[in-house]
Amino acid sequence: MASSRAGEQTAPIVVGTLILCIGKGAWFTCYALFFTRSIGLTTAQFGFGVTLAGLVGMIIGGPLGYLADRLGAREVLTWIAVVQGVAVLSFGVIHQFWVIILVTCVTIACERSVPGIRTALVAGLVSGPDRIRSIAATNAMAQAGMVLGAVIGAVVLSVDSHAGYVALILSYGTVNLLFAASLIKLPHVSSLKDRREKRAVLVLRDRPFLTITILNGVLALNWGMLDIGVPLWIATHTQAQPWVIGVLMGGNAAVLAVMMRRIARTGATVAGASRLGVWSGVALACSCLVYATSYHASSPMVYVVLIAGGVIAVVGELLFIGSGVGLSVGLTPHEAHGEYQGVFSTGQLAATMLAPAVMTTLLVALGPAGWLVLGAVFLLAGFGLPVAARWATTSARRRTLVGAGPVPENRAEYR
Numbered sequence: 001m002a003s004s005r006a007g008e009q010t011a012p013i014v015v016g017t018l019i020l021c022i023g024k025g026a027w028f029t030c031y032a033l034f035f036t037r038s039i040g041l042t043t044a045q046f047g048f049g050v051t052l053a054g055l056v057g058m059i060i061g062g063p064l065g066y067l068a069d070r071l072g073a074r075e076v077l078t079w080i081a082v083v084q085g086v087a088v089l090s091f092g093v094i095h096q097f098w099v100i101i102l103v104t105c106v107t108i109a110c111e112r113s114v115p116g117i118r119t120a121l122v123a124g125l126v127s128g129p130d131r132i133r134s135i136a137a138t139n140a141m142a143q144a145g146m147v148l149g150a151v152i153g154a155v156v157l158s159v160d161s162h163a164g165y166v167a168l169i170l171s172y173g174t175v176n177l178l179f180a181a182s183l184i185k186l187p188h189v190s191s192l193k194d195r196r197e198k199r200a201v202l203v204l205r206d207r208p209f210l211t212i213t214i215l216n217g218v219l220a221l222n223w224g225m226l227d228i229g230v231p232l233w234i235a236t237h238t239q240a241q242p243w244v245i246g247v248l249m250g251g252n253a254a255v256l257a258v259m260m261r262r263i264a265r266t267g268a269t270v271a272g273a274s275r276l277g278v279w280s281g282v283a284l285a286c287s288c289l290v291y292a293t294s295y296h297a298s299s300p301m302v303y304v305v306l307i308a309g310g311v312i313a314v315v316g317e318l319l320f321i322g323s324g325v326g327l328s329v330g331l332t333p334h335e336a337h338g339e340y341q342g343v344f345s346t347g348q349l350a351a352t353m354l355a356p357a358v359m360t361t362l363l364v365a366l367g368p369a370g371w372l373v374l375g376a377v378f379l380l381a382g383f384g385l386p387v388a389a390r391w392a393t394t395s396a397r398r399r400t401l402v403g404a405g406p407v408p409e410n411r412a413e414y415r
Helices: 002-039 043-071 073-090 097-125 129-159 162-183 207-219 221-237 243-267 270-292 301-330 337-365 368-392 395-402
Strands: none
Touching: 002 043, 002 097, 002 129, 002 162, 043 073, 043 097, 043 337, 073 097, 073 162, 073 337, 097 129, 097 301, 097 337, 129 162, 129 243, 129 301, 207 221, 207 270, 207 301, 207 337, 207 368, 221 243, 221 270, 221 301, 221 337, 221 368, 243 270, 243 301, 270 301, 270 368, 301 337, 301 368, 337 368
């Protein structure tokens, strides 16, 4: 009965996330060529704009999350979707460089803040064991939507016309507005404003949670390993043909979409989630060792090695995702999900921004030794999570948080 009710409450979010991420996946597949070919930005201008927007998106997650706790996660997420929809639609009519930069910063900031506040909304609507399952279902739909969107984006790229890009802009902008409309029907999640409570920002006092955020961010380098590191490695240090990159990425996306909900069950407790983090670090380190053995390997063995590395890496990524959801939700004090999820996502965004430099330095410049260094980093981060998780559940940590304001104790225990 409880599971059925949880499904009814979160159905608009799950379905809306799927549709929204189809548009998102299509747009982010095409936006580089839209700006450089259709609008006429130089690659340097485009790179500057995307980098600046990424920094803005990384910084704003925490403040928007705190705003969600104060005003209500549903309301803040609704307005973010409206702002993003209008901003995306404006790409069809603006052409000035600095206006494009400003609007890009707005769209990226909105896009990066949505997952954290969406998780806070689901956490506010659902309690008990159904909470993690509902969040995992939403994340699975997001992954599936991105995959489908990338396929649509590839079709738009094959046409490569201004009309096609504008049609995509209209579709993605409209989908954001429809998503906002669907959120209005959801129940209101109690906020600080409703209870007339005033408190300081909690998460910045929570050193154990910040430590977990950093360790999870280190493990999040596995996203850059697949998107940037492996393609660079294949191009510079192996004899493999480029088509294998598509096989690795497509297989990775398919496995994540199918298995993400199942892995979340193991991370339903803080202890379970921290163990997933350990095994994630081990699996990712093993994948690094396997990838390293493809150095100048001959065909067809090089393809066998690369695919084996990809299989182990996607296992590590699944465990990493399950660990992150379990720890970030399980260790969040009651009524502070917005700010905690916003800051937690900042660690992952930082890893995404640092990944190009890290992967280039380690894998291109150092060769096989770089894979060993990266594997060691994954191991250290993974084994650090249980230590940080135990620290995060001590009474001293709770007293620190309660001392900052009238906040109920965390419901999670290390068990």
